[in-house]
Amino acid sequence: MYRELALEFARVTEAAALASARWMGRGDKNAADDAATEAMRAMFDTINIRGTVVIGEGEMDEAPMLYIGEKVGLGNGGIELDIAVDPLEGTNIVAKGLSGAIAVLAAAHKGCLLHAPDMYMNKIVVGPEAAGCIHIDAPVEENLNNVAKALGKEVEQLSVVILDRPRHHDLISRCRTAGARIQLITDGDVAPAVATAFPDSGVDIMMGIGGAPEGVIAAAAIRCLGGEMQGRLVPETEEEEARCRAMGLEDPRKILLLDDMVRGDGVIFAATGITDGSLLKGVKFTSQGARTHTVVIRGRTGTIRFIDALHRLDKKPNFGRGR
Ligand code: VTB
Ligand code: MG
Ligand code: MG
The missing domain is CATH 3.40.190.90 (D-Maltodextrin-Binding Protein; domain 2)
Structure with missing residues (x-):
């Protein structure tokens, strides 16, 4: 698994977290979920991978985006990966503004993640x-x-x-x-x-x-x-x-x-806090933009990176809103 992908995947969960954080406490869990899913989907397609969603937002007929079996990534010649996503893990948490919601994904070599059904x-x-x-x-x-x-x-x-x-x-x-x-x-x-x-x-x-x-x-x-x-x-x-x-x-x-x-150590895990939790801080909006807190972990080396990012939303008005 190419190590550059760690930063790429951090961008993906950052985008999902930024998008759904706008919906914090507004009582609309579906809007928060849709925003996260759309932003995550859009950011995936900037990465040079051939990804297949194996754990996602549902089956093809029930989820418009990031459904199981959907292809993500730029495609052309990139590495083939299986991807598990939960763009908004904790829809009710965000809808109520409680603690512990994250945007999260795991990527592994093809065939290395259990295709756990929704049960x-x-x-x-x-x-x-x-x-x-x-x-x-x-x-x-x-x-x-x-x-x-x-x-x-x-x-x-x-x-x-x-x-x-x-x-x-x-x-x-x-x-x-x-x-x-x-x-x-x-x-x-x-x-x-x-x-x-x-x-x-x-x-x-x-x-x-x-x-x-x-x-x-x-x-x-x-x-x-x-x-x-x-x-x-x-x-x-x-x-x-x-x-x-x-x-x-x-x-x-x-x-x-x-x-x-999860088979083998060709795995990358990335998660960004949406609301404050035990592991990650939630998204904070300031006059400068927005601040996110992300953890990215590579299986191969075990390196854990916490990424504290300041996003200049004035320079990237669409970041975290889909594209
Ligand atoms: C579980 C848990 C999730 O929803 O899926 C839960 O793993 C649903 O459980 O983290 P209930 O059917 O008892 O509500 C979450 O808490 C949030 O997606
Ligand atoms: Mg979810
Ligand atoms: Mg979930």
């Missing part, structure tokens, strides 16, 4: 220091104890991120009984999953059931960062089970390890 996935994620200390089927108390030990902390000092949903009632109460601290989030489990790999982020573990596409995107980052993630799809209908089989998973409920979700 639920049970996930458990930790950073490098606690890699090897979790098991998705272990009792939650055991995982908490083992992670605390690996991080040199008390269970009472751990911080666990869980989506605030009725389906997590039992998980939440068991974490509380064990004494762990919890951050319940309204939406957006990708950013906190990635944050587990940053010891000063305030997130030690992310667990619970969220989107499968988001699971694979988070797995790309965790793979680059040397953390550990385990997942299990949660097909809820026979049709969903059939979809799992169609994508090559004979047992739809098998445990998915990092290798099953």
